[in-house]
């Protein structure tokens with residue numbers, strides 16, 4: 001089985017995010033970058049599926065600057081076989097990124113292409129689905145459970161008030177949600193092996209964007225309100241405020 | 250601008266979020282002297298379809314197909330794409346369905362897609378959007394410059410407006426499509442439970458609840474409100490007390506209800522990331538210095554086990570009067 005995983009380098013979710021001087025991007029000074037957490041579920045799934053099949057090849061692909069090489073090496077250290085960096089500054093328009101990924105993936109004859117359900121920086125929630133559409137492949141989004149047997153793919157995804165069961169056939173695209181698995185940490189042996197694994201760098205041009213960022217802004221801080229009172233005796237006063245002042249009752 | 254609102258139904262009835270999608274669409278159309286068409290998919294008639302005129306739809310396009318009883322990604326995207334380029338904007342909800350469908354439509358039309366949008370506008374013929382990014386820590390303002398703007402709006406941010414206007418319903422031709430992926434059905438753990446992202450009232454519990462069984466207190470309060478969902482902090486989800494689907498925060502869900510009640514939750518920054526956009530926040534905590542009080546509009550300091558039963562009782566009284 002040939003499996004590809006698309007991986008994005010993103011700021012650590014605990015990093016302090018500061019708006020940069022251009023007001024259209026964040027200031028990356030001192031920010032720690034990590035593999036997108038949802039992509040780690042995809043990496044783990046790819047490695048586990050190959051182990052289960054006993055044969056195959058896993059590839060990780062990123063669109064990004066040279067800084068993404070480090071992120072790709074992390075994936076190789078986890079156990080992915082080879083990496084491709086589509087070298088470019090990236091784009092705020094998910095479709096433009098999807099086109100670059102689709103162009104690279106098209107010739108690979110992959111049985112399964114895995115993504116994260118979303119990247120925790122731009123919250124775009126779209127690149128995986130778009131790649132599937134561009135390649136004419138079936139796509140299941142936000143899978144929290146995934147089984148592949150023969151060419152049959154079954155997945156479960158959380159929807160409002162329930163779990164939706166989806167099915168398709170390989171070759172397919174699946175985007176991964178939390179709950180799918182517990183991503184392994186790179187072992188020392190894996191880290192050593194990763195240094196010798198192939199990492200191809202291919203410059204790409206991303207153009208044709210039809211979404212542009214005009215500015216970034218910090219959300220308004222919420223003002224602290226008031227303590228209505230102490231204990232159960234404060235309940236009537238609270239409800240009166242909710243009804244007459246906040247008008248939410 | 251002509252706006253296409255993509256509505257959602259489940260089990261043959263329109264979902265509440267559909268009225269919000271219409272409200273967002275109406276707002277955009279009114280800013281650009283345009284009209285709103287609403288598209289509804291179903292295996293047959295969908296309950297509520299005939300009242301959509303009053304919620305802002307000038308025309309309802311009804312697409313029927315045997316596969317449309319459940320969500321059908323390929324059928325829905327093929328149908329929308331077949332008429333999509335006639336519209337300046339296509340609006341969906343940022344729900345499990347809308348998040349799956351919006352990028353499909355955008356890719357088919359070859360245009361960008363702005364997801365989880367909380368404010369919309371029109372500027373020089375282009376649709377402008379505001380979207381929370383970095384788990385709500387930053388607001389991104391952007392512009393869609395393609396011929397059609399594909400946008401998904403965050404649930405609970407655009408409020409349904411009723412106008413009493415009449416709309417018309419027209420059958421929409423569903424082009425032939427290849428069902429590459431199929432829904433095999435929906436498992437409902439508790440069909441009566443609302444999702445935290447869609448409920449108008451969210452009552453969340455944290456470690457202060459002491460043990461899983463005590464969440465019954467929150468469920469009772471939710472039942473007293475009627476349109477409420479129970480949420481949870483990560484601490485109690487990690488402890489296995491509650492399902493991950495209920496987790497509010499940076500690694501859980503982002504909610505924007507009318508009323509958010511945090512019970513026995515300290516108010517860690519990662520929790521605040523998921524609920525700071527609620528309209529009104531109430532905190533119940535025995536520690537008067539808990540950080541949750543810094544974002545709460547109203548707080549009660551004290552023992553939740555004493556306060557909750559009283560609160561439930563009083564809400565019941567109000568609701569039944």
Ligand SMILES: Cc1cc2nc3c(=O)[nH]c(=O)nc-3n(C[C@H](O)[C@H](O)[C@H](O)COP(=O)(O)OP(=O)(O)OC[C@H]3O[C@@H](n4cnc5c(N)ncnc54)[C@H](O)[C@@H]3O)c2cc1C
Pocket residue numbers: 013014454455456457458481482483484485496497498499500501502512513514515516517518519520523533534535536539551552553554
């Ligand atoms: C990367 C990362 C991501 C995270 N993502 C999330 C997330 O998505 N969502 C999230 O919630 N957290 C998240 N967290 C965890 C977060 O930092 C906190 O640990 C967590 O929110 C604390 O949960 P809590 O408020 O229930 O528990 P605690 O912090 O233990 O607070 C319990 C509160 O209950 C009060 N209390 C106790 N007994 C009573 C009583 N009888 N009556 C009234 N009050 C009482 C206490 O005063 C206290 O304030 C994340 C952390 C990290 C590092």
Ligand SMILES: Nc1ncnc2c1ncn2[C@@H]1O[C@H](COP(=O)(O)O)[C@@H](O)[C@H]1O
Pocket residue numbers: 006007008009036038039061062063064090094097114115116117118119120122123124125126127128
């Ligand atoms: N620059 C990128 N390089 C590689 N994969 C990406 C990139 N951006 C997004 N992806 C993939 O698409 C998924 C969804 O991202 P997004 O649509 O940006 O939220 C991510 O989890 C990745 O798997």
